[in-house]
Amino acid sequence: MLPLGITPYYASLIDPEDPEQAIRRTKIPTMAEFERSGDECEDPLGEDAHSPLPGLVHTYPDKVLFLVTDFCATYCRYCTRARMVGGGEFLPEKKMWERALDYIREHTEIRDVLLSGGDPLILADERLEWILTRLREIPHVEFLRIGTKVPAVLPYRITDGLLDILKKVHPLFFSIHFTHPDELTPEVRTACNRLADAGIPLGGQTVLLKGVNDDPEVMKRLNLGLLRVRCKPYYLHQCDPIQGSAHFRTSVAAGQEIIRSLHGHTTGYAVPTYMVDTAGGGGKVPVGPGYVRERDGDYLVLRNYRGEVTRYWDPGESDE
Numbered sequence: 001m002l003p004l005g006i007t008p009y010y011a012s013l014i015d016p017e018d019p020e021q022a023i024r025r026t027k028i029p030t031m032a033e034f035e036r037s038g039d040e041c042e043d044p045l046g047e048d049a050h051s052p053l054p055g056l057v058h059t060y061p062d063k064v065l066f067l068v069t070d071f072c073a074t075y076c077r078y079c080t081r082a083r084m085v086g087g088g089e090f091l092p093e094k095k096m097w098e099r100a101l102d103y104i105r106e107h108t109e110i111r112d113v114l115l116s117g118g119d120p121l122i123l124a125d126e127r128l129e130w131i132l133t134r135l136r137e138i139p140h141v142e143f144l145r146i147g148t149k150v151p152a153v154l155p156y157r158i159t160d161g162l163l164d165i166l167k168k169v170h171p172l173f174f175s176i177h178f179t180h181p182d183e184l185t186p187e188v189r190t191a192c193n194r195l196a197d198a199g200i201p202l203g204g205q206t207v208l209l210k211g212v213n214d215d216p217e218v219m220k221r222l223n224l225g226l227l228r229v230r231c232k233p234y235y236l237h238q239c240d241p242i243q244g245s246a247h248f249r250t251s252v253a254a255g256q257e258i259i260r261s262l263h264g265h266t267t268g269y270a271v272p273t274y275m276v277d278t279a280g281g282g283g284k285v286p287v288g289p290g291y292v293r294e295r296d297g298d299y300l301v302l303r304n305y306r307g308e309v310t311r312y313w314d315p316g317e318s319d320e
Helices: 094-106 125-136 160-167 186-197 216-228 252-262
Strands: 063-067 112-116 143-148 172-177 202-208 231-238 273-278 283-286 292-296 299-303 309-313
Touching (some): 094 125, 112 125, 160 186, 186 202, 252 273
Parallel strands (some): 112 143, 172 202
Antiparallel strands (some): 292 299, 299 309
């Protein structure tokens, strides 16, 4: 179902004896992946329906997702693109990249291009530079982003040569997929600090996973650890309903409670936005805990991080 691939570095972090170890569960397949439930499907986000041509997903008005490869350094058991990554059927090549670049050039509303896949940092330096340079030459493309897990699973990939390429295409942002605080090894901390020193803003993307990180203290340790390497916890994602993922999914209420446990109890920079990516290409929706209890005349009745009820004067717009 899902390819198995683990770097030697990441394999060294996996406990060979404990099948319940958090990071082991994210990489080693189990029979639970053959179980089906609810609305699970191969393409839960409807990316294929919003793909004007191979390798591009255009769901949001001014942003495109550019799938530049179908390979990753390691394969996550809960991957939302399990239908296409690592199987050898979707093989990006320069002709496909050229068609995608032509589409971006023709659609002047596109300001933001997110390179993903697979993992863009699996590409050789010269190929990645070829893509980034051509994107940077498009006048209406303001922001480039790279979505990657490589700094967490193959930190030695962050080389001087790669950093020299990345520095040439600013403004460039990295969204790095982290799962658990055990990933924040000395090697990973060095990789993240090198990226930050190169002027690249880092955002942490985490998927909420049952039995892996669905614990307030684990999430707090992860997010504070990310801040220490200058990676801002950005999104906490509800696990997408791909086929065979029920054993990983928590309730949305569980995720809201984790955010509630962080807000006010640690630095605000350590509190990500909790997101549900809705079915059929509906897009991401923030579903954080609600703090507004009700309206009482000109006042909002609120509950603060300590659970106390308080009031805020909010008369609203005048009727005149």
